[in-house]
Amino acid sequence: MRRPSTRPGHPEPSDGRNHYSYTTYADPETARTFDARRFGGPIGDLVAGTQARVLANLIGTIRDRVILDVGTGTGRAALLLARGGAIVTAVDASSEMLAVARRRAADEGAPVRFLAGDAHALDFPDRSFDVAVSLRVIMHTPQWQRCIAELCRVAGRLVIVDYPSAHSFAALESLARSLGHALGIKTEPYRVFTDRAIAAAFARHGFRIRSVHRQFVLPIAFHKAIGSRRFTIAIEALLERAGLLGVFGSPITLVAERCASS
Numbered sequence: 001m002r003r004p005s006t007r008p009g010h011p012e013p014s015d016g017r018n019h020y021s022y023t024t025y026a027d028p029e030t031a032r033t034f035d036a037r038r039f040g041g042p043i044g045d046l047v048a049g050t051q052a053r054v055l056a057n058l059i060g061t062i063r064d065r066v067i068l069d070v071g072t073g074t075g076r077a078a079l080l081l082a083r084g085g086a087i088v089t090a091v092d093a094s095s096e097m098l099a100v101a102r103r104r105a106a107d108e109g110a111p112v113r114f115l116a117g118d119a120h121a122l123d124f125p126d127r128s129f130d131v132a133v134s135l136r137v138i139m140h141t142p143q144w145q146r147c148i149a150e151l152c153r154v155a156g157r158l159v160i161v162d163y164p165s166a167h168s169f170a171a172l173e174s175l176a177r178s179l180g181h182a183l184g185i186k187t188e189p190y191r192v193f194t195d196r197a198i199a200a201a202f203a204r205h206g207f208r209i210r211s212v213h214r215q216f217v218l219p220i221a222f223h224k225a226i227g228s229r230r231f232t233i234a235i236e237a238l239l240e241r242a243g244l245l246g247v248f249g250s251p252i253t254l255v256a257e258r259c260a261s262s
Contacts, residue, residue: 020181021140022093024188025073031096034074042229047220051135051253052080054213058160058255059131062086068129068154070119070147071137075101075112081133082110089129091117119147127156134161135253139190145201152205152258159207159256166192168250169219198254206262214249 024030039048055077056062063085069078072090074097082088082105090112092098098114105112117123119137132155138144151159164170174192181189199209216223216232217239223232239245 019142020188021142025092025094025097028096031074031094031100034097034100035076039076041224041227043220043223043227043232046229046232047215048076050215051077054253055080055133055160056084058211058213058253059158065130066128067131067133068122068124070117070122070132070134070151071141072101072114073097073136075104075114077133077135078112078114079105079108079110082112083108089113089115091115091119091122093118120150122150122154124154126153128154130156131158131160134159136162139163139192140188144191144193148201149205152202152207152256155258157258158210159202160253161198161256162251162253163193163198164190165214165248165250165252166194168192168217168248169222170250173219173221195252202256206259207256208259210255210257212252212254214245214252216250217244217248 025034038044059065059067059081062081065081065086067081067086067088069075069081069088069090072078072092073094075090078088078090078101088111090101091114092101093116095116098116101112102114104110105114115123119134119141120143132151134147134151138147138161141147148159148161151161164174171192174190177187177189180187195212202209216236218235226232236245
């Protein structure tokens with residue numbers, strides 16, 4: 001598949017740029033410290049390593065695949081895919097986050113094409129990419145179903161997203177963050193999803209869920225507070241053997257595949 005061209009003039013989302021998911025990541029300090037906060041320490045390192053392994057397993061062959069990373073942030077997933085030999089385009093609405101991503105790519109000599117773009121309105125023709133990836137996006141975005149529609153539109157074969165499960169501890173954290181945000185506390189509220197809602201959103205655009213990966217039973221914040229990689233691996237293995245991961249595991253990363261008839 002050829003490297004895709006952009007489709008200029010696609011409209012921005014009707015919500016505009018005043019939603020927290022735009023304003024928070026437009027902050028230079030947030031962009032500068034993002035990786036350290038998200039992936040720092042032993043648990044952050046474990047999360048990053050798991051993310052890399054899961055992406056590779058869900059995509060399969062990465063070399064020479066034409067991949068779009070939507071909401072790339074500091075470019076972690078995009079650089080991972082580029083290291084595997086993929087032809088990667090990565091978009092984000094935050095110029096500050098993109099600046100960090102471009103510096104990282106330049107340091108590595110990674111040929112990732114970084115572009116300003118919005119998950120609600122992707123400036124690419126239909127089926128421009130083999131795979132569209134969007135991690136840690138739909139939980140925050142103003143119009144999550146519109147984002148899934150756009151991912152399905154530009155993907156020729158596979159779409160990979162992740163989301164916090166409504167049947168997990170994430171539901172309690174989501175409620176607490178939403179209340180805090182409503183009271184003016186500086187936080188990032190997010191939504192949680194049922195598996196049925198996600199599957200239905202993909203089905204509307206001719207995709208079916210092919211495979212899922214559930215990460216932890218206990219909240220990531222709890223594991224970070226403990227700060228022990230050995231403890232996290234041991235307790236989560238115990239909970240998985242008890243059958244709890246398959247029911248309460250979160251976040252969920254999934255790959256959806258375009259149906260042959262669509």
